[in-house]
Amino acid sequence: MSMKFDIKTATARFLNLFLLTGAMLVFTVCNPGKSYEVYHKFEKNLWPRFDILKFEIPINEADKSYDVLLFARLSPQFPYESLSFNMVMNTPSGEERINAYDMKVKSKTGNFVIGCNEGVCEGTLLLKKELSIKRPGKLIIELENLIPRMQVEGISGIGIRVVESGK
Numbered sequence: 001m002s003m004k005f006d007i008k009t010a011t012a013r014f015l016n017l018f019l020l021t022g023a024m025l026v027f028t029v030c031n032p033g034k035s036y037e038v039y040h041k042f043e044k045n046l047w048p049r050f051d052i053l054k055f056e057i058p059i060n061e062a063d064k065s066y067d068v069l070l071f072a073r074l075s076p077q078f079p080y081e082s083l084s085f086n087m088v089m090n091t092p093s094g095e096e097r098i099n100a101y102d103m104k105v106k107s108k109t110g111n112f113v114i115g116c117n118e119g120v121c122e123g124t125l126l127l128k129k130e131l132s133i134k135r136p137g138k139l140i141i142e143l144e145n146l147i148p149r150m151q152v153e154g155i156s157g158i159g160i161r162v163v164e165s166g167k
Contacts, residue, residue, distance in 0.1 A: 003017070003051040004131070005025065006035075007062040011067065013085070015121075018164075022157050026105075027075055027134075028120040032112050033148075034057075034164060034167075035063075035161060035163040035164070035167075036057045036066065036161070036162045036163075036164075037159060037160070037161045037162075038055045038056070038057055038159060038160050039157055039158075039159035040053050040055070040075045040157055040158055040159065041156065041157040042155050042156060042157055042158075045075055045153060045154055045156055046151045046153055046155070047100060047145050047151060047155045047158075048145070048150065048151045049145050049147070049149060049150050049151060049152070050145075052142055052143065053141075053142065053143040053144075053158060054140065054141075055140070055141045055143075055159075055160045056138045056139075056140050056141050057138065057139040057141070057160060057162050058137075058138060058139075059092055059133050059136055059137060059139050059162070060136050061133075061136065061137070062092075062133055062134055062135045062136045063134065063162060064132075064133060064165075065130040065131060065132050065133070065164070066091070066128075066130075066131050066133060066139075066163065066164055066165055067126065067128070067129050067130065067131070067162070067163050067164075067165050068123070068126075068127045068131055068139075068141070068160065068161075068162050069125065069126055069160070069161045069162075069163070070087075070101075070103070070125045070127050070128060070143075070158065070159070070160060070161075071122060071123065071124045071125075071159045071161060072103065072105075072122065072123050072125075072155065072157070072158050072159075073121070073122050073155070073156040073157050074105060074107040074112075074114075074115065074120070074121045074122070074123070074154055074155055074156065075119065075120065075121070075154045075155075075156055076112075076116075076119060076121070076154070077089075077092055077153055077154035077156065078105065078106075078121070078152075078153070078154030079154060080147060080152070081104065081105065081106045081107070081108065081154070081164075082103055082104050082105060082106075082107070083102070083103040083105055083123070083155075084100070084101070084102050084103075084145050084146040084147050085100070085101055085144060085145055085146050085148070086100045086101075086143070086146055087097070087099050087100075087127060087141060087142070087143055087144075088100070088141070088142045088144075089127070089128065089131075089139070089140070089142075090139070090140040090141075090167075091131070091133060091134075091139060092133060092134075092135050092136060092137025092138060092139060093133075093134045093135050093137075098130065099127070101125060101127070103123055103125040104123075104131070105121070105123050120156060124134050125160075128134060129140075129164045129165070131165075141160055141164065143158065154155055
């Protein structure tokens with residue numbers, strides 16, 4: 001079995017590969033509303049009280065503003081009206097922001113006030129609107145469970161989503 005080298009076929013394949021790579025690059029670079037998402041899944045749906053979650057989000061584009069959101073996935077076993085946590089946020093330029101939050105998830109009667117579908121309820125909370133990022137690098141967010149129990153049951157996971165403001 002002998003194989004001949006055909007310059008026309010090789011050129012056509014190279015051209016197709018070049019065009020496909022170029023198209024992928026254009027769609028990647030020109031993708032408005034780019035977002036980053038990092039998710040931490042809990043084993044056995046438990047968040048231990050002193051397990052501080054650390055999220056590192058790469059920010060590649062500076063001189064833009066971003067909205068930073070937390071999303072939590074809860075099971076019907078989540079026993080509290082709100083998810084209480086403390087957040088420490090460090091920007092790539094070294095700014096530090098600290099805040100405590102209570103994300104409302106249930107009414108006083110015990111019904112979920114966040115969206116539920118097939119046994120999973122997901123709530124979203126805006127942590128920071130229009131966060132100005134001055135230089136590229138890692139946005140580091142640490143979350144500390146403030147519910148006064150050794151472990152909180154009914155939490156499938158917690159994530160951080162960073163999206164360009166206004167997108």
